[in-house]
Amino acid sequence: MKENDHIETISRDVARTAGEKGRLDGLSLGEGATRAPLMAAKEYMRAGHMACPGCGEANTMRLILKVLGEKTIVVILPSCVGVISATYPNSTFAVPCFHSAFEIAAPTAAGIANALKLQGREDVTALAFAGDGGTFDIGLQSLSGAADRNENFIYVCLDNEGYMNTGIQSSSSTPEKAWTMTTPGGRRGRKKKFMQIIAAHRMPYAATASIGNPLDLMEKIRKAKEIKGMKFIHTLTPCPTGWRMPEDLTAKAAQLAVETKLFPLYEVIDGTEYRITHEPQGIPVAEYLKIQGRFKHFKPEDVERLQREVDEDWERLVAQTRLGGCI
Amino acid sequence: MRILLAGNYAVAEAVRLSRVKFVAAYPITPQTPIYEKLSDMENEGKLSGVMMRTESEHSAMAACISASLTGVRTFTATASQGLALMHEMLHFASGNRVPIVMTNVNRVISAPWAFGSDQSDSLSQRDTGWLQFYCEDAQEALDTVIQAYKIAEQVLLPIMVCIDGFFTSHFIEPVEIPDQETVDAFLPPFSVPTRFDIKEPAYITNVVNPEQYMGYRQRSFEDMEKARAVIREVNQEYKEIVGRGYDPVEAYDTEGADIVLATSGAMTSTARVAIENLKEKGYKAGLLKMKNFRPFPFEEVQAVLKDVPKVVVLDRNISLGKEGIWCQELKAALYPLERRPQVYGYIAGICGADVSPDMIEDMVTRALKSEQPEKLPVWVRRDG
Numbered sequence: 001m002k003e004n005d006h007i008e009t010i011s012r013d014v015a016r017t018a019g020e021k022g023r024l025d026g027l028s029l030g031e032g033a034t035r036a037p038l039m040a041a042k043e044y045m046r047a048g049h050m051a052c053p054g055c056g057e058a059n060t061m062r063l064i065l066k067v068l069g070e071k072t073i074v075v076i077l078p079s080c081v082g083v084i085s086a087t088y089p090n091s092t093f094a095v096p097c098f099h100s101a102f103e104i105a106a107p108t109a110a111g112i113a114n115a116l117k118l119q120g121r122e123d124v125t126a127l128a129f130a131g132d133g134g135t136f137d138i139g140l141q142s143l144s145g146a147a148d149r150n151e152n153f154i155y156v157c158l159d160n161e162g163y164m165n166t167g168i169q170s171s172s173s174t175p176e177k178a179w180t181m182t183t184p185g186g187r188r189g190r191k192k193k194f195m196q197i198i199a200a201h202r203m204p205y206a207a208t209a210s211i212g213n214p215l216d217l218m219e220k221i222r223k224a225k226e227i228k229g230m231k232f233i234h235t236l237t238p239c240p241t242g243w244r245m246p247e248d249l250t251a252k253a254a255q256l257a258v259e260t261k262l263f264p265l266y267e268v269i270d271g272t273e274y275r276i277t278h279e280p281q282g283i284p285v286a287e288y289l290k291i292q293g294r295f296k297h298f299k300p301e302d303v304e305r306l307q308r309e310v311d312e313d314w315e316r317l318v319a320q321t322r323l324g325g326c327i
Numbered sequence: 328m329r330i331l332l333a334g335n336y337a338v339a340e341a342v343r344l345s346r347v348k349f350v351a352a353y354p355i356t357p358q359t360p361i362y363e364k365l366s367d368m369e370n371e372g373k374l375s376g377v378m379m380r381t382e383s384e385h386s387a388m389a390a391c392i393s394a395s396l397t398g399v400r401t402f403t404a405t406a407s408q409g410l411a412l413m414h415e416m417l418h419f420a421s422g423n424r425v426p427i428v429m430t431n432v433n434r435v436i437s438a439p440w441a442f443g444s445d446q447s448d449s450l451s452q453r454d455t456g457w458l459q460f461y462c463e464d465a466q467e468a469l470d471t472v473i474q475a476y477k478i479a480e481q482v483l484l485p486i487m488v489c490i491d492g493f494f495t496s497h498f499i500e501p502v503e504i505p506d507q508e509t510v511d512a513f514l515p516p517f518s519v520p521t522r523f524d525i526k527e528p529a530y531i532t533n534v535v536n537p538e539q540y541m542g543y544r545q546r547s548f549e550d551m552e553k554a555r556a557v558i559r560e561v562n563q564e565y566k567e568i569v570g571r572g573y574d575p576v577e578a579y580d581t582e583g584a585d586i587v588l589a590t591s592g593a594m595t596s597t598a599r600v601a602i603e604n605l606k607e608k609g610y611k612a613g614l615l616k617m618k619n620f621r622p623f624p625f626e627e628v629q630a631v632l633k634d635v636p637k638v639v640v641l642d643r644n645i646s647l648g649k650e651g652i653w654c655q656e657l658k659a660a661l662y663p664l665e666r667r668p669q670v671y672g673y674i675a676g677i678c679g680a681d682v683s684p685d686m687i688e689d690m691v692t693r694a695l696k697s698e699q700p701e702k703l704p705v706w707v708r709r710d711g
Contacts, residue, residue: 073523075393088539091530096523098393099532101419107379107386111351111393112523114377118348118399124525142389145382 041066049092051084054247056237056254057158058084059211061129064156064233067221070095071124073116075109077139078102079131080165080239081158103138105130106146109153117152125225126153132173133163136192147201150229154221157232160239161191168242177302179244179294186297195234195268202271204229208263210236212254216265216277223267236263244293256288261314262306266321274320285310332502334465334495338404338430338488339364340502341472344510345428348376348399348517351390353383355409356442357492358432362404376400384409388416388427395425396531398521400476403427406492407434407448414452417485421456421547423532426479426519427486428472429457433592433643434492435678443679444491446592446644450620450652456547458486458554459620461591465490465500467618470571473505477514477561482554484547491593491643493679505569513568551622558619575624578631580606581613586637586695587668589615591653594643594675594682601687612691617653628660638668639694641687642704643676650674650704671697672704681709 044065051058057080065072074097076082082099085092100108105128113126130139135157143155162180163169169182173194177186198206205227209217217235224231238253240246245253257263258280265278285307289295298306332340338361342350350369352362368374376399381387384405391401405413410431420427435445449459460475462468468490475486490496522531535543558575566572579602581587590598595616605612615631615638617624632638638661642651649655654672661667671694676682686707694700 071525073397073525082534086530086533088533088535091528091533093530094528096525096528097530098396098523099530099534100389100393101415104386104389104416107351107381107390108393110379111349111390112397114349114379114390115394115397115399118376119397119521141382142386145386148382149380 042069044069044072044094046092046094048090049084050087051080052241052247054240054250055080055084056211056239056250057081057160059250060156060158060217060235060237063211063214063217064127064221065093065095067218068125068127068154068225073098073112073124073126075100075105075112075126075128077105077130077134078165079134079158080160081129081131083165102134104142105134105139106143106151106155109155110146110149110151113151113153128153128155130155130157131163131165132157132159132161133171135159136173136194137171140197144201147198147203147230147232150203152228152230154224154231154233157194157234158237159234160237160242162239162242164239164242176306177298179297180242198232198234199268199271201230203232204270205267206232206234206271207267207277208234208236208265210254210258210263210265212251212256212258213265213278220267220277242294244296245291249291253288253291256283256291259283260285260288260310262288262310264314264317266317274317276317276321328504328506329501330504331499332465332504333360333497333499334468334490335360335432335497336364337465337469337502338472338490339368340504341469342402343368343374344505344507345402345473345476345514346375346400346511346516347402349379349391349394349401350374350376350403351379351381351387351394351401352403353381353387353405353409355384355406357434357496358404358406358409358430360496361430361432384412385416388413388420391427392416392420392423392425395427395519396423396522398517398519400517401427402429404430404432406432407436410448410452411436414455417452417455417457420485422543424483424547425485426476426483428475428479429485429487430468430472431487431489432492432496433489441678442492444494444593444643444676445678446489446652449487449489450644452487453621453652456484456551457621458484458551459489460486461489461618461620462495463593463595463616464495465498465502466571467573468495469502469504470565470569471573473510473514474561474565478554478557480517480519481557481561482550483519484550484554489592494593503571509569513565555622555624573618574627575619576627576631577616577618579614579616581615581631581635583611584613584635585611586639586691587613587615587632587635588687588691589617589638589640589653589657591617591620592643594641597682597684598641598687601684601691604684605688605691610691610695617657620653620656623656623660625660628657629664632661632668633664633666635668637671637694639671639673639691641673641675641682641690645674645677645704654704669700671700673707674704675707682707
């Protein structure tokens with residue numbers, strides 16, 4: 001088997017599912033949206049944005065806005081999204097957008113959602129885009145508060161596993177031993193199990209999603225749009241710049257994260273009902289690691305350790321889908 | 328309707344009468360009764376909006392900002408550490424030109440931990456771009472909150488209405504509550520348009536270059552200047568409709584006075600007694616009550632003090648390394664005058680420490696007797 005054979009297999013799988021009409025029901029992707037739905041849906045992210053080439057975040061935001069459509073108000077934070085989205089007087093988004101402060105995506109979106117309700121404009125979706133720093137770290141308290149109050153908006157965490165906007169520093173989402181500018185010898189802490197924290201809030205809907213599986217991502221956003229209350233979507237958004245990999249490997253990295261079971265795709269309903277939405281192929285984690293420069297110093301035992309952890313986490317997730325609730 | 332009411336409850340009544348749609352708050356002593364009273368009102372269906380019980384003051388202010396941008400009238404209240412925690416968002420509110428009204432119940436700021444009244448919390452937010460008004464009593468607090476909405480929504484800048492913790496906030500006083508029709512006649516429904524227009528989507532808080540940033544600051548500055556006239560007009564209209572009003576400064580027996588005592592907040596009530604006592608003893612003493620801190624009433628202060636030989640400024644706050652903050656501001660306002668009064672700075676009542684009429688009389692007579700002000704502010708403490 002050549003090095004990248006499995007990637008091509010994944011790509012074909014995705015292409016095939018994209019053509020399956022049954023999966024597209026209710027997505028409202030516009031006329032003629034059967035064979036190439038992603039291309040057909042109307043865009044709400046404009047060309048000419050300022051993302052680095054191959055940015056996973058830009059792609060993720062684009063897909064999400066396609067599903068949510070015109071009646072959306074976006075909250076963003078100081079982050080890569082802030083840089084991507086607008087330099088005065090331009091705006092990357094074709095929907096209203098408010099660039100708020102770093103730690104308050106959740107209460108800001110909640111303020112909008114509450115005001116919309118008071119105005120009888122509940123057909124408009126409040127959407128927050130926050131990075132892993134704004135979610136896992138500085139924004140955790142305010143996110144937790146909004147989840148506790150079950151505020152009515154969609155929170156999307158664009159997780160690129162570091163403070164990439166400020167130049168690749170470690171966050172509590174950075175994988176253990178990964179290289180960053182502030183962990184040149186490898187990060188000592190371990191990546192926070194964020195979905196467990198989220199599930200503990202027992203919010204109506206939480207899910208993981210990936211641009212490697214765009215239809216799964218879009219279907220989850222469609223669901224989130226219809227559910228009242230707090231919705232959390234955790235997306236892993238590859239960052240060629242910070243992950244030290246060529247910019248054309250973004251989709252591959254996203255797919256490998258899923259297919260190695262490192263970033264499984266699943267939903268959590270009310271914090272208890274777990275459902276895996278995509279059966280991963282179980283490709284060795286090493287395949288995911290070796291396309292990224294940030295792991296190039298990994299020794300075989302590091303890879304083995306990570307593989308063990310990924311396998312254990314997967315088993316735990318599978319058990320959760322059977323048992324329901326936390327284990 | 329005239330009833331007995333603590334200042335905090337008077338503020339809550341003002342919020343109800345102003346038909347505020349969105350309240351986001353977090354409890355902190357001594358602001359908590361405002362939060363509780365508004366919760367009661369919401370529970371009883373008397374509040375025309377919703378309460379968001381946030382997990383921090385920082386989030387409360389964030390939510391007020393975005394709700395205001397969406398197009399609803401908002402309110403929050405805080406004190407001390409809570410205001411300090413909000414600091415980042417205070418800049419965000421004024422920078423985004425949202426007409427939020429907030430009550431700050433003045434409380435000393437840590438360390439060490441303590442709870443009494445002290446204006447250092449709000450005065451240290453001086454440069455956040457908020458208008459700041461300081462109230463003497465519960466009645467003024469109620470009237471000022473209602474007026475603040477009308478002012479804020481005209482100049483598109485947020486307003487902080489300050490009352491003294493445990494004094495104004497907790498003292499029970501007779502308060503005249505206007506009826507809803509009267510307030511409705513004065514305060515029109517919130518009409519600031521939504522900044523999130525689906526049909527014409529725009530981006531709020533872009534990344535700008537230095538020249539553009541300076542342009543934004545200059546426009547905010549100019550609108551703060553315009554607020555001076557708006558404050559006067561709104562107060563005049565309130566007087567006509569409701570029957571009461573408060574000028575940016577209030578001068579009492581200052582003409583021909585040998586000395587004028589300048590105060591702000593609840594200490595003004597004590598100063599009124601001291602001034603009467605001094606006059607009975609034959610002193611020609613007047614009182615300058617300073618209500619507005621931002622925009623600072625330079626012209627009004629100059630007009631009152633231009634022929635007065637001596638001014639005593641009583642500060643319940645301290646800027647370490649300088650002096651009382653009202654004292655600094657007042658000196659700066661007097662500087663352009665050709666003939667300037669001598670300004671005596673006294674620090675008293677820090678953290679709600681007792682300030683009696685006797686103590687104020689001593690300050691005034693001490694200033695009268697001295698040749699010129701001391702270099703450093705004088706600390707007036709009971710324990711020495």
